[in-house]
Structures are given as structure tokens and as C-alpha cells.
Amino acid sequence: MSDIKSLTKKIKQFRDERDWKQFHNHKDLAVALVLEAAELLEHFQWKNLQEADQHAQENKQAISDELADIAMYLLELADNLRVDLSKAIEQKLKKNTIKYPVEKAKGKHTKYNNL
Ligand SMILES: [Mg+2]
Incomplete structure (x- = not known):
């Protein structure tokens, strides 16, 4: 469990x-x-x-x-x-990975729509 x-x-x-x-x-x-x-x-x-x-x-x-x-x-x-919180977190992390690609977001605090 x-x-x-x-x-x-x-x-x-x-x-x-x-x-x-x-x-x-x-x-x-x-x-x-x-x-x-x-x-x-x-x-x-x-x-x-x-x-x-x-x-x-x-x-x-x-x-x-x-x-x-x-x-x-x-x-x-x-x-x-x-x-299912485990699943929800996994899914949201995947979404965030797309929203905030490392090459664009690294070291920046800019919101995804302004990257
Ligand atoms: Mg309290």
C-alpha cells in the first residue's frame, strides 16, 4: 500500500x-x-x-x-x-514538464505563457 x-x-x-x-x-x-x-x-x-x-x-x-x-x-x-493523488501528481508533473521545458525555463521564474 x-x-x-x-x-x-x-x-x-x-x-x-x-x-x-x-x-x-x-x-x-x-x-x-x-x-x-x-x-x-x-x-x-x-x-x-x-x-x-x-x-x-x-x-x-x-x-x-x-x-x-x-x-x-x-x-x-x-x-x-x-x-488518486499519486496519479494526479504524476499527470500534473507531465503537464508541467511540457509547459516548462528545461531549455526555456531553466533559471527563470517566468510564467509558462511568457517563456
Ligand atoms: Mg494548524
Whole structure:
């Protein structure tokens, strides 16, 4: 069983033991995912790159917790929507490889339509 499938199973078990499926609809999972991403952003808000790097080193556990919150909602939402996240990532990487060919995109932050 892939890591994603195994983790999704554990997340669903946690949810179901608490009878929370009733609250975890697509809309609210998407909202929760973005709110957790905002909690991650709070760690870096108003800091310059050096301060953000220092903060990340000193708050690795708290940042790790936020990343886990984001990932858990992502995995649960993908499962609810019957999206195979491994496949979706593989497919999106293929699309991005075409959008951003190495010879055009290397070392540039330009959006694909301006390459
Ligand atoms: Mg959080």
C-alpha cells in the first residue's frame, strides 16, 4: 500500500472514530486546507528572507505541524473527491514538464505563457 493510501486510511479512521465525516464535505475540507495554509503563512508574515529562514530553523516543529495539517486535509479531500493523488501528481508533473521545458525555463521564474 502506498504511503498516500496508508496515510489516508489513518486520517479517515481518526475522522470516523469522532463521527466527523458529517462535517468533512468537499467545501469545508477545501476551506480547512486553505486556513491551514494561512497558518503556515503566519510563520513568515512580515519577515524578510533571512528572518524567515531563522524563524523556520527555530520553529521547525510548529511548521511541521502546519504542513501536516495541510497534507491531511489535502489527502482527505482527494479521497472524498475520488482523486488518486499519486496519479494526479504524476499527470500534473507531465503537464508541467511540457509547459516548462528545461531549455526555456531553466533559471527563470517566468510564467509558462511568457517563456
Ligand atoms: Mg494548524
